[in-house]
Amino acid sequence: MSHPQLLFHRLTRGCRLAVGPAVVGVLVWSASFGGGIAMGQSAPISETQIKAAIDGLVAMNGEAQRARIDKGVHQAAQMWRTEDGTPAEFEKFCRENFIADPQTLQQTTDHFEQYFEGVFGHFAEMGRDLSWYVDVESGPILPVDYSFAQYAAGAHFSDDMFKTKIAFIVLLNYPQHTLEERLRLGPSWTREQWAQARLAQVFTDRVPADISQRLNEVYVSAGDYISQYNIWMYHVLTPEGKRLFPKGLRLLSHWNLRDELKSQYVKPDGLARQDMIYEVMLKIIRQEIPAVVVNNPGVDWQLATDKVTVCPDVDGDVPASWKASGPPGAVVDNAREPDTRYARVVDIFHAEKAADPYYLGTPTFIQRRFDRGREIPEAEVEQMFTTVLSSPVIKKVANLIEKRLGRKLRPFDIWYAGFRPDPRMPEEELDKIVAAKYPTAGAFEAGIPDILRKLGFADSTARFVVAHIQVDPSRGSGHASAPGRPVDKAHLRTRVAATGMNYKGYNIATHELGHNVEQVFSSTVDHVMLRSVPNNAFTEGFAYVFQNRNLEFLGVAKPDPLAESLNAINEIWSTYEIAGVSLIDMRMWNWLYAHPKATPAELREGVVAIAKDIWNEYYAPIFGVKDVAILAIYSHLIDNGLYLPDYALAHITTFPVEQHMKTANVAGEMQRMCKIGAVTPDEWMREAVGSSISTGPLLKAAEDALKVVKK
DSSP, rough: OOOOOSHHHHOOSSSSSSSSSSTTTTTTSSSOOOOOGGOOOOOSSSSHHHHHHHHHHHHHHOOOHHHHHHHHHHHHHHHOOGGGGGGGHHHHHHHHOOOOOHHHHHHHHEEEEEHHHHHHHHHHHHHHHHHHHHOOOSSSSOOHHHHHOOOTTTTHHHHHHHHHHHHHHHHHHHHHHHHHHHHHHHHHHHHOHHHHHHHHTEEEEEEEHHHHHHHHHHHHHHHHHHHHHHEGGGGEEEETOOOSSSSTTTTTTTTTHHHHOOOHGTTTHHHHHHHHHHHHHHHHHHHHGGGGGTTTTTTTETTTTEEEEESSSOOSOTTOOOOOOTTOOOOEEEOBBSSSHHHHEEEHHHHHHHOOOOBBBBBBBHHHIIIIIISSSSHHHHHHHHHHHTTTTHHHHHHHHHHHHOOOOOGGGGGGTSSOOOOOOHHHHHHHHHHHHHHOOOOOHHHHHHHHHTTTTOOOHHHHHHHEEEEBBBBBSSEEEEOSSSSSOOOEEEOOOOTTOOOHHHHHHHHHHHHHHHHHHHHSSGGGGSSSSSSHHHHHHHHHHTTTTTHHHOOOOOOOOHHHHHHHHHHHHHHHHHHHHHHHHHHHHHHHHHHHOHHHHHHHHHHHHHHHHHHHTTTTHHHSSOOGGGGGOTTTHHHSSSSSSHHHHHHHHHHHHHHHTTTTTHHHHHHHHHTTTTTTHHHHHHHHHHHHHOOOEEEEHHHHTTTOOOO
């Protein structure tokens, strides 16, 4: 996720951004405040003048206040620019705005929280409104819709806060803490101290409005590209010209392609379809896919040769950008997509890099995402992932999958779905059940209370939650948008076909519902500045709690005495898959910083090489085949700015939460955990389940499960 804001993070997070951040780069939610001057400028306040201001304040307020005064004056001076006033005006500002009285300081904190709830909440609501036609399936998208979606309502927030000196009031009165200090001191802080610490982290940058606006534009552009990247599988042909998929099947990359591949495991003839989807994915990654076949049901695509012809049997709306030339069967230009996939990433990289000089202490987007956003250092995150990837238990799980499949593993078996509760029915049957139950987005919204009751929520709580959630039909795969203010609603977006919601849309909807329920509960946390979970991995964790039970909600999952063991094996295999994908994301961004002038074509080659290297190190020994790039298919690589590690972290953090919930009420424990709020991840885990973040519980549970599950 690309927004580095504390409170705004809560307002717009979810498993996919709706339109990119509305105020990207404006407010940092967790800073490692270091030395140096932002914006490459020299602050006009000298050390001598800083000392004079400090001495003057100490004389006014007493020696007992020296530590706070010293910290606050230095923080304010670091951000003070020539346009903010003379040194004399700086000293006058400090005299007039330093708050010595603890009671007045607490009242000031309360007022700041109230103001920021309104400001950020309205920004979130405006961002959702401005992107409505781009995000929600609501008829044709007009050129003006893109213009409004790219407009960042909060782009000038930072400028305004510094010009009005509000930012300097915060800097002067609330000490900022490094990540090391938050990890060390945080466990002893009161809730009020945590709220003040988070408030202090709001102004550690002065990103100009034009850079914030540009960030919004590039994320909107990338999100729109991804949300419309559909493959019409009926029109993908075998070498013999056969059609393996039903008419009307439109699959969004990567989500629907992956889920369709997973659905084929229960079909006796599913292997050929899996092979076809796998080849489509590889062509997307390598940008070998003919541009004309993307989101176009008017052409047939011979996958092996890339020959494209006019289709005699159109089953959807042919895009206005393409006009059929010639009669059915006529050959169409099959020029490949011109590295658009990677051009979007390059645009995001340059926009983020342009913001780098305006941040203190974390001068790269990578550092901001880990030290500020996740509050877990990059090296520590990578170590957790490689611990899973290198675990001996993975080979044991792979052997079990081979035994179940009756064949050697193929690369796409990284998405093997056989350990989930399974009704043993084709997805077409699930589609019928879902479509009958949820013919519209409104029907799913009306059915949320029933889902919540099955998780143990009381009727009154279920009614409260559903009163704060609105379900919208999505153009893309789906996403969750948190309520901006307590009077606002969380929004759940998922695909709903004209014939009703299908199982793929329902599966995503249950995931997004987990986000929304967390968001609603988080909106009731005692302090506005703490109304969140520690980072995106935790909201993803709650989303998995819901998604993992989607068949139970439908009433089609069969009781299985091995369910707990199967779930542990499924979790380790899923974590194994997404940990490698996450490493690709991390290494791609490090590659970009090492090659800042890279072209989209060069990035494509770089990403493919990174994906193959990671595969060869952690997957080839298991699958027996080298140089596979399939893990680079994830769309999050393109439009979500180093978001993927949150998914792998979510698996690691979710498992002990799930284990804890087995001996407690899911509904009650989820409400309790959400009220912990935006403390550091490790502190949150200790309060939630009594232990720190670790891969140990997941790995041990998988080892134990393999002793039970033999086939």
